Amino acid sequence: MTSRVPSLILGRLLIALVTLTIVSFAVFFATTLLPGDTATILLGQAATPEAVAGLRTAMHLDDPALLRFVYWIGGLFRGDLGTSYANHVPVATLISGRLANTLKLAGLTTLVSVPLALTLGITAAMWRRTLYDRIVTVATIGIISVPEFVVATLAVLVFAVYLKWLPALSFTYQVDSFAGLLRAYAMPVVTLTFVVAAQMIRMSRAAVIETLNTPYVEMALLKGASRPRLVLRHALPNALSPIANAVALSLSYLLGGVIIVETIFNYPGIAKLMVDAVSTRDLPLIQSCAMIFCFGYLILITTADIVAILSNPRLR
Amino acid sequence: MKTHSSTGTLAARSGYRINPVGVASFSVVLFWALVALVAPYITPHSVGEMIDADYFGPMRPGLWLGSDYLGRDMLSRLILGARYTVGISLAAVFIACFTGVVLGMASAVLRGPVDMVLSRLLDALNSIPSKLFGLMVVAAVGSSIPVLILTLALIYVPGAYRFSRALAVNIETMDFIMVARIRGEKLPYLIASEILPNIIGPVLADLGLRFVFIVLLLSGLSFLGLGVQPPYADWGALVRENIGGLPFAAPAVIMPSLAIATLTISVNLLIDNLPQKIRDRSAS
Numbered sequence: 210m211t212s213r214v215p216s217l218i219l220g221r222l223l224i225a226l227v228t229l230t231i232v233s234f235a236v237f238f239a240t241t242l243l244p245g246d247t248a249t250i251l252l253g254q255a256a257t258p259e260a261v262a263g264l265r266t267a268m269h270l271d272d273p274a275l276l277r278f279v280y281w282i283g284g285l286f287r288g289d290l291g292t293s294y295a296n297h298v299p300v301a302t303l304i305s306g307r308l309a310n311t312l313k314l315a316g317l318t319t320l321v322s323v324p325l326a327l328t329l330g331i332t333a334a335m336w337r338r339t340l341y342d343r344i345v346t347v348a349t350i351g352i353i354s355v356p357e358f359v360v361a362t363l364a365v366l367v368f369a370v371y372l373k374w375l376p377a378l379s380f381t382y383q384v385d386s387f388a389g390l391l392r393a394y395a396m397p398v399v400t401l402t403f404v405v406a407a408q409m410i411r412m413s414r415a416a417v418i419e420t421l422n423t424p425y426v427e428m429a430l431l432k433g434a435s436r437p438r439l440v441l442r443h444a445l446p447n448a449l450s451p452i453a454n455a456v457a458l459s460l461s462y463l464l465g466g467v468i469i470v471e472t473i474f475n476y477p478g479i480a481k482l483m484v485d486a487v488s489t490r491d492l493p494l495i496q497s498c499a500m501i502f503c504f505g506y507l508i509l510i511t512t513a514d515i516v517a518i519l520s521n522p523r524l525r
Numbered sequence: 526m527k528t529h530s531s532t533g534t535l536a537a538r539s540g541y542r543i544n545p546v547g548v549a550s551f552s553v554v555l556f557w558a559l560v561a562l563v564a565p566y567i568t569p570h571s572v573g574e575m576i577d578a579d580y581f582g583p584m585r586p587g588l589w590l591g592s593d594y595l596g597r598d599m600l601s602r603l604i605l606g607a608r609y610t611v612g613i614s615l616a617a618v619f620i621a622c623f624t625g626v627v628l629g630m631a632s633a634v635l636r637g638p639v640d641m642v643l644s645r646l647l648d649a650l651n652s653i654p655s656k657l658f659g660l661m662v663v664a665a666v667g668s669s670i671p672v673l674i675l676t677l678a679l680i681y682v683p684g685a686y687r688f689s690r691a692l693a694v695n696i697e698t699m700d701f702i703m704v705a706r707i708r709g710e711k712l713p714y715l716i717a718s719e720i721l722p723n724i725i726g727p728v729l730a731d732l733g734l735r736f737v738f739i740v741l742l743l744s745g746l747s748f749l750g751l752g753v754q755p756p757y758a759d760w761g762a763l764v765r766e767n768i769g770g771l772p773f774a775a776p777a778v779i780m781p782s783l784a785i786a787t788l789t790i791s792v793n794l795l796i797d798n799l800p801q802k803i804r805d806r807s808a809s
Contacts, residue, residue, distance in 0.1 A: 363782070465656045
């Protein structure tokens with residue numbers, strides 16, 4: 210019997226590639242078909258017409274939009290992201306350090322939220338319809354239904370204002386000791402963990418409950434297996450694929466969360482860079498940041514699908 | 526099958542089971558809808574008037590929700606903010622769901638290349654994170670209320686499309702559609718008279734959920750300073766203006782946050798507690 214897995218994965222990657230092409234098209238045209246001439250913006254109002262015309266030719270601005278799109282994509286592949294309008298620095302230089310900061314934040318959040326969310330989600334499913342399950346479910350619905358900045362605001366109120374455990378809104382960025390690092394990252398990571406973990410708890414709880422409703426689990430119940438054994442030995446191995454899928458999908462909520470969290474805590478990451486670029490209408494910077502975000506999002510979504518394919522034994 | 530054991534005469538007559546959580550959340554939603562509707566007539570003070578000598582003032586008689594960062598009455602600003610948050614989101618959700626549902630049903634009926642192209646395009650649109658999409662549009666064309674409504678609508682068309690297409694595909698295989706096709710009915714009749722009545726319940730529930738998403742996104746954009754622009758302010762913008770009061774736990778920053786939370790949580794609860802009859806009409 211030949212396996213269908215490689216062809217399925219290949220198909221999924223192909224769809225991701227097509228989507229990425231359409232998305233980059235959308236990003237490019239949304240930001241280029243704007244009023245205002247790029248060359249004039251770069252050189253300022255006082256520039257001579259000759260200088261503007263020279264720059265227009267140098268930047269291929271007189272070429273058709275489709276050709277400029279090809280140049281732009283080619284530049285992306287060579288690592289040439291263009292020059293920022295606002296401070297005439299190559300976009301790549303601006304982004305590199307910021308990207309590392311954002312990845313650090315995202316990585317830390319993942320490290321904290323995944324174990325926490327899976328424990329809560331699986332135990333809630335294990336003791337379904339108990340007070341514990343009720344509390345977990347209501348709390349997750351509450352967090353999912355409010356915007357990230359409300360979560361952040363409430364987290365600051367509780368941890369910084371009333372309990373006084375952590376500094377409030379100032380991101381000091383002095384990470385000379387381990388304690389300093391903890392204090393600096395605590396509030397952003399706590400907020401993002403709330404946002405991401407709530408999604409993950411809901412999805413993993415639902416996944417385990419779904420497998421608990423299958424005939425073989427009922428069989429295990431009838432033969433007298435204890436409730437933890439029922440969940441951990443019988444249901445969990447079969448729920449692993451939907452759970453892994455849920456983890457990857459929930460992590461995609463990091464993208465939306467990171468935009469708010471970096472702004473509210475003044476964290477020097479790429480999302481803050483992009484929000485600032487939007488207020489100054491710095492188009493090359495916006496394009497590159499948008500592409501990075503869309504790329505990250507697509508990677509997570511595609512990973513979720515591929516994990517689901519790989520962990521389905523019926524496809525092997 | 527669940528038996529309807531309710532004893533209330535109203536419940537028995539209408540055939541709907543009345544659920545206390547549903548009633549409570551419905552009242553909250555109704556309350557905010559009414560506030561948004563009559564906002565300009567019930568604000569105790571003018572929204573732009575600085576009436577408190579102190580900024581971030583506490584709650585006290587006359588200034589029931591305290592004052593904001595300029596000493597303006599927070600209650601009046603919150604009441605008028607309801608108008609922007611609820612109004613913009615409602616307009617956007619109606620445009621998004623109307624477009625999405627019509628396209629979804631048309632795709633299900635037409636099938637073939639139309640379906641494929643629409644699905645692929647809208648899926649690609651869906652794979653741009655929503656907040657990012659909002660940021661890009663604001664960067665491109667600036668932020669005004671019509672632009673916000675159209676952007677929010679555009680972002681949530683793919684979701685409505687996917688949902689209604691999935692429902693319509695099931696209906697489309699039924700015999701009565703076949704009969705209608707043989708009768709020679711055209712696309713508008715098929716989607717409006719044959720398919721829509723059979724999926725309207727779940728579609729309305731989906732509209733409610735999408736309304737919550739839109740409120741969340743709008744508040745998020747306004748919070749970033751890229752949504753509703755001064756002198757107008759929705760709830761997200763109110764939180765942004767007054768974020769400086771956070772270290773003192775000023776009501777000016779807590780109250781708009783709570784307002785958003787009560788609205789979105791009660792819409793969610795309302796949909797969860799809708800009578801089964803409305804929610805899954807097509808499932809039976």
